[in-house]
Amino acid sequence: MVQYLSPPIDLSFAALSDATRRGIIDELGRGDASITSLADKFQMTLTGMKKHVQVLERAGLVVTQKVGRVRTCKLGKRGLGAEAEWIEAHRKLFEARFEALDEIISEMKQEGSDD
Amino acid sequence: MVQYLSPPIDLSFAALSDATRRGIIDELGRGDASITSLADKFQMTLTGMKKHVQVLERAGLVVTQKVGRVRTCKLGKRGLGAEAEWIEAHRKLFEARFEALDEIISEMKQEGSDD
DNA sequence: TATACACTGAACTAAATGGTTCAGTATTTA
DNA sequence: TAAATACTGAACCATTTAGTTCAGTGTATA
Structure with missing residues (x-):
């Protein structure tokens, strides 16, 4: 949990x-x-x-x-710093995931066969 | 409008x-x-x-x-690109606003007198 | 001082959110 | 084949959201 x-x-x-x-x-x-x-x-x-x-x-x-x-x-003086940080940190997560080769292969293999 | x-x-x-x-x-x-x-x-x-x-x-x-x-x-392959772009573009807007000197002065002048 | 202006708050509405339970269906596994 | 697993869909619920109208209050202006 x-x-x-x-x-x-x-x-x-x-x-x-x-x-x-x-x-x-x-x-x-x-x-x-x-x-x-x-x-x-x-x-x-x-x-x-x-x-x-x-x-x-x-x-x-x-x-x-x-x-x-x-x-x-x-x-406001608060700005969008916290939001930018969250987005940037997680954008890297997304990218990292797609660097795995098998991900790319399985992506190519289906091309809209999904449910 | x-x-x-x-x-x-x-x-x-x-x-x-x-x-x-x-x-x-x-x-x-x-x-x-x-x-x-x-x-x-x-x-x-x-x-x-x-x-x-x-x-x-x-x-x-x-x-x-x-x-x-x-x-x-x-x-998803979509990622957070569009969101990052929006946030970054607007983060600059926020910063630009605070570079105006009179903004800073009026900020100093009140310090929590607001409604 | 009377009128117009800028906002405020309460009340109401329709739809969306974040969650649940319950009763399925389809797929494994023993 | 029977039982367990993984999900799905419908229905319900309380709360929030995005908007409205209407009846004010306080401030500026003629």
């Missing part, structure tokens, strides 16, 4: 699994933005956009600050 | 957002495995494990093949 515990990366990968939220990150990469401007850009209600931003905030990817009546969203 | 279309990366990030599924990838990195052996290792019913494997399969991260009565799971 193995226990895998890693609370925060769950949240960031989940946050990144939605195209709207990835789009928000793109957008904030071009400059800070209010909830209203993001809601306009992604054709969504204010409330809907607020929820997306909250998901990104909980994942640490975005930070927000409300001054006056407008809440400004920007990219 | 901006439309962000990217069907497959949604599936892989969603697949990676679960610790059990990341664990399955670790495990398959060490060698191919049956549904039963994975179910044992992660203390889960066969049916539950089958679902996790299906999620990984739909994301292209794992391929399976049934021979006789055992279904063998292995890492």
